[in-house]
Amino acid sequence: MQVFKGAGVAIVTPMKDNEEVNYDKLEELINIQIDAGTDAIIIVGTTGEGSTLSMEEHRFTIKKAVEFVKGRIPVVAGTGSNCTKTAIQLTKEAEEDGADAALIVTPYYNKSTQEGLYQHYSRIADETKLPIIMYNVPGRTGTNILPETAARLIKDKENIVGVKDATANMAQSSKMMYLTDGKMDLYSGEDGLVVPLLSIGAVGVISVVSDVMPKEVHDMCQYWFDGKTEEAAKLQRYLLPMVDALFCEVNPIPVKNAMNMMGLSVGPLRAPLFDLTPEHREYLKGVLKDYGLIS
Numbered sequence: 001m002q003v004f005k006g007a008g009v010a011i012v013t014p015m016k017d018n019e020e021v022n023y024d025k026l027e028e029l030i031n032i033q034i035d036a037g038t039d040a041i042i043i044v045g046t047t048g049e050g051s052t053l054s055m056e057e058h059r060f061t062i063k064k065a066v067e068f069v070k071g072r073i074p075v076v077a078g079t080g081s082n083c084t085k086t087a088i089q090l091t092k093e094a095e096e097d098g099a100d101a102a103l104i105v106t107p108y109y110n111k112s113t114q115e116g117l118y119q120h121y122s123r124i125a126d127e128t129k130l131p132i133i134m135y136n137v138p139g140r141t142g143t144n145i146l147p148e149t150a151a152r153l154i155k156d157k158e159n160i161v162g163v164k165d166a167t168a169n170m171a172q173s174s175k176m177m178y179l180t181d182g183k184m185d186l187y188s189g190e191d192g193l194v195v196p197l198l199s200i201g202a203v204g205v206i207s208v209v210s211d212v213m214p215k216e217v218h219d220m221c222q223y224w225f226d227g228k229t230e231e232a233a234k235l236q237r238y239l240l241p242m243v244d245a246l247f248c249e250v251n252p253i254p255v256k257n258a259m260n261m262m263g264l265s266v267g268p269l270r271a272p273l274f275d276l277t278p279e280h281r282e283y284l285k286g287v288l289k290d291y292g293l294i295s
Contacts, residue, residue, distance in 0.1 A: 003101040006039035007218040009210035010047035015267035036214035045078035052270040066098040080105030108141035125157040137166040151179035195236040245287035
């Protein structure tokens, strides 16, 4: 039940100047991604500012993404919450509105136990037929899905198919793959570690860098799948300065700024996210110039 293979973009949610969601711009961005070879659209996740969208906006943005994609590639909906009932509701709505899979972050702030995580994901899985990718990002949530818990969920729930791994812990990632006999769909949640994770059996990346360099991220993954490991490694190294720039402040502050600098007009951020510092703005501008993305 593999959701996708290759480069999925953690797409931004474009806003108008008044902070309403700009659906016309979203359609434009989705078409840019598909034309560049992106293999999946991940909508209203962390990069998509899902945490500051209303429930109504959240659902409608998923619905519009499905409409805009027109079945060309999978749409993965961010439907996580620190409330299990809310996560179930969001996931069921995404299923009703045509999403192909759900990306569900670990409950944040609550700091669930491992048994609590097992129960959280199990209850969601029991309420949907969508494939579920668990999203493990301890730096944001304060909670880490341990390899044993991930393996138990993969084994017990047919529609829990994988993990987006943003731990930057290669040993933990390797243990997850070991405990699942390599049958877990592992997606890198770290743009700087895509090729290393592919080397232990990952099937792709959910990428922020794809928002500004979609072809390169797609090609990096495809090179690996085609057995061109040196070309894949070379592209991984080439992208590292961009990775550093897009994470100079908390995501998605830098990537939205970068896209605006590139003329993509994705609009402002919603509070409590605010603009880049002047120092980081100049740094980001310099990196974009180095890659030839702005003049």
